Amino acid sequence: MARHGAGSGRRRRWTLITTALSVALGAYLLVRTLSGYGLAELDAAVRAIPAARLLGAGAFAAGSYLCLTAGDWLALRAIGRPLPYRYVGVAAFVALGVGHSIGLSGLSSGAIRYRFYARRGLTLAESAKLVLFCGLTVALGLMALGALALLLRPRLAQEITGLGRGGIVAAALACLAGVGLYLAAAAFRLGRLTIRRWSIEVPPWRIALAQVAVGSVNFALVSACLHQVLAAVSDVAYPGVASVFVIANAAVLVTNVPGGVGVIESVVVHLLPGTDVIGPLIAFRVVYFLVPLALGLLVFAGAEVVFRRRGRAGPAPGRDAIGPAASPAR
Template sequence: MWGKAAGGLTLEADKEQRISANTARKIKTIIAPLVALTLFLLAIMILHRIVAHYHIAEIRKAFHSIAAPQLLLCAVFSFLSYLALSIYDLLACRYIGRPLSYPKILLTSFLSYAFANNTGSLAIIASGTVRYRLYGGWGLSGEEVGRIMGFCLVTFWLGFLCLGGWAFVLEPLSLPPELHLPDRFSVMPVGLLFLAAVAAYLLACFTIKKPVVIKGVEVFLPRPTLAFGQTAVAVADFLFICAALYVLLPHSDHLPFAVFVGLYLLALIAGLISNVPGGLGVFESLMVLMLAPFTAGPPLIAALLVFRGIYYLLPLGLAALLLGGMELHRRRSGIARLATGLNRVTSLLVPQVMALATFVAGAVLLFSGTMPAEGSRLAWLAEIVPLPVVELSHFFGSMAGMGLLILAAGLRRRLDMAYFLSMILLGAGIIFSLLKGLDYEEAVWLSVMLLALYSSKSQFYRRTSFFAEPFSPGWFAAVFIVLSGSIWLGFFVYRHDSYANELWWSFALHGDAPRFLRATVGAVAVMLAFAVIRLFRPYQPPPAAPTAEELAEVTALCRRSTNTTAWLALLGDKSICRSSLPISPR
């Protein structure tokens, strides 16, 4: 026997609990991606119905009509929003009584939100891994990091409830009939309920001095001044992020800022809880649906695309460059002590951030292969590049994009094969982007990713076979979301072109629809080839579970060991191998 745990559980009972917990975890890892995929497809269906009468030329015209001052204001408000998010952590550190220097807090906050805002779960929760590793490097315990996360989560909802409450009360919203809400439904009572919840929290901070027990955990409410600071900074954060999108919209007296705030908050929360990466599709669908009475569709769609690029993708690229630069500095310094502290902690984050950035780079290539090329750029390119080169670059560019989506999962596991293949595909993607239509914007993004990934070479050292590594259902769902989104976009853009079998064999300078069809087949072929290779790889049976006698023997050895990692053998998920050499009695 392994011995008895607290509460008198035997080894067998503990083993049964672990099995049931593992089963529940496996079910959750399958259901969550399926829900996200279903919500994304539903959002695409709604978006298709809304924009069916728009033309891609109208959206492009609206995109180019966004003035430079609007872009600058969007960038400024986005910067202020990320700055306000860092104050979340600053107040949280004061709450737990472990004040850190603001530069450390700012770095942790920026990296965590730049990563989490592009993932498929609530940003506060998704940023927990980044916070745990960085704050752990600054000397904070796991319990303290958990309290920081809890404080930030409460701060987030305080801002949503407070600002949403005021918006719903002062400017009651007229929700579109497509949401199928009751005829007399009003958001004013919801707003009053939101404000009452905020008031109850602030009142509790004034009156309750003893810890509140939640599921056996004692939680101390913050001081009143800290609680008011929470509310104020969270409201400021939401105002900044709302303003970042609002300034991109065409000026209209029919859309007051207070009304826009309420609609934005509804779409934002729907995108967050959908578990779709970055709320992609869900957020945009609801915004287009709810803002249809106030502004024209093409300018709104263009504004949403620019906003996603500035608020979501730009910080992710900066975070990747920042981590890559820090990793390159650590490698070149050659000083062992630099491997500790900040450099050691950030090296733990490199695979996750680089995987996400590479995934985004693949999505950019895939969506770019769907869109028609700029006519003026294509005409200039035709003077120096033959048509077959343009056609092949477009085809292989989409295949490279799909390859990057798949390889990103290997980067997350530090596989050296995934690293080298990603470097090759990023470099090829830069060339293909320029040769298929002088898409220098995506070439710049891919160059940033290539530079950041090159700087992080030392973090990708595992020589395990790429096809032998497990791929989570969530990653497959994310790849399918991007692929299905790009296919839908292509059919939306070219829906006015009559389909014929001859399209597949039509090669012309302005033959965007045939190029889209061929590129889609190439991308799907890459995905199917990867799936077939994984399906027919040699079967590896799961390792045999350790017996009670083996665990008892290992327990005795662990008690004599001075290395705490030896106790990992008792988790029950590993096979036990005995050495043929005699074991020292020490």
């Protein structure tokens, strides 16, 4: 009993320390990001965008995060540990809102996911598989839309990447082949996907198809968010913005820059030379990165308070702090 009590005390202290560090890191990140812009600059950037455009950008950003929370829900079903969406939605939004701005999202958002899902009985290995599945969902969406962008806008892709037309076509076909092979493996249940020391069963074809759809719709919605703010200063078409955004995100995945800082800006400036896009890009970062980061930190801190109080009071029958109890571990 004494040993158990000591262990519980150490876990509570570790929980408090990791929670404080997570919130402090997020707060520091928010301040650091905002410090790159003066208050007058931020105010002018937002005021320069019509309210209808800002509302549209916010709606598309919300749709993107909703898509990504659906990715978590699919992942839990794929690893055989389904949870209610109302719990998954909160956990995924907090993880994504913070992870998108911190960078190294597999680690940052993965750590937050583990804090939430471990309370529902998921092991570290299962949480790692979930993160791998979600990353694969994003990659599949990027590959599917990236192939279309490369094939429909080959000249733009050549200018950005420096590849020749043959290289662009080969990259597009490789993306399509990757998506097709994954769907075929799912349809024929051809075994497990292994990345380094983590492996995950290839999901049923319905879930695999949903992955591609969720990943693709997510990038389409983020592109629409960016288009809304750019349309305030230029008569740019949505397909062009979507193509540039998809190509830019391929560069972000390679460089792993937090929030894509500098990468998206340089490509958009390339798309709209001579146009002042600084204001719209600041507005885009506020809408898509900073607002979810601030909301995610608030929800995370609130959830930790609720969980700590819930832990001191003892578990209520069949209930959790923000959702019904999980089914027993399989």
